[in-house]
Amino acid sequence: MNTGLIILAAEEGGSLLENLGLDNPLELLFYAVNLIILVGGLYLLLFKPVKKLITKRKETLAAVYNENEKLNKEALELKHKYEEAIATTCREAAESAFGVTKAAEGRADEIIAAAKQKADDIIEAAEAEAVAERKRLSNDFKHQIMDLAIEVAGTILEREVSSEDNDKIIEEALGRWKN
Amino acid sequence: MKAITVISGAPLSTARKEQIETVFRRKHEGTDPEFVYDVDSGIIGGIMIIDDGVYYDGSLRSQLEKMRQRLQ
Numbered sequence: 745m746n747t748g749l750i751i752l753a754a755e756e757g758g759s760l761l762e763n764l765g766l767d768n769p770l771e772l773l774f775y776a777v778n779l780i781i782l783v784g785g786l787y788l789l790l791f792k793p794v795k796k797l798i799t800k801r802k803e804t805l806a807a808v809y810n811e812n813e814k815l816n817k818e819a820l821e822l823k824h825k826y827e828e829a830i831a832t833t834c835r836e837a838a839e840s841a842f843g844v845t846k847a848a849e850g851r852a853d854e855i856i857a858a859a860k861q862k863a864d865d866i867i868e869a870a871e872a873e874a875v876a877e878r879k880r881l882s883n884d885f886k887h888q889i890m891d892l893a894i895e896v897a898g899t900i901l902e903r904e905v906s907s908e909d910n911d912k913i914i915e916e917a918l919g920r921w922k923n
Numbered sequence: 924m925k926a927i928t929v930i931s932g933a934p935l936s937t938a939r940k941e942q943i944e945t946v947f948r949r950k951h952e953g954t955d956p957e958f959v960y961d962v963d964s965g966i967i968g969g970i971m972i973i974d975d976g977v978y979y980d981g982s983l984r985s986q987l988e989k990m991r992q993r994l995q
Contacts, residue, residue: 921946
């Protein structure tokens, strides 16, 4: 632009300063200094605070991200711990249930064995009773037969014993009682 | 006076009665027991004598009973 101005000034035949509207070279300096002051002021009042703010924001964000990372890690660890605890609890519960089942099975076996023994005892007692009953009935039957035989013998004797036989019996008895 | 009971299956003849009385009077020497005669067909045959609580059992019934006991 400067070059363009210079050329323009050369072409126009006037001085650069005149073309810029400046009467005095000191004014250029003045404007330059102004510019420097402005830029400096902008830097100090705007650029630097903004940069500071941005940096602070960046730090805050970094801290947040770090915190987040840390929390995620902790959460993951906790999750693993809980999963492990659940697995352990499940395993222990299963073992306990298995143990209880085994104990129950054992107890059931005991109960069954006891019931079987009792049943065997009952059967044995019943068999013995049946044998005794059979024997008793057999004896009863024998006695009944004997009683019947004796009764029949008595009836026959009653009918068949003659007076001579009777006399003989009385003689024998008296012979025994004489002594 | 003592009484001796004589039970028979059929009525006894006089001679038989005398025979019985002779035997039992010998057991009761010095006394004169009275003899009471009874007939009981249940004894079937023979005689049974009850002398002062002592039983002299010569009946057929008792012999059958003894046989029954032996068989048992």
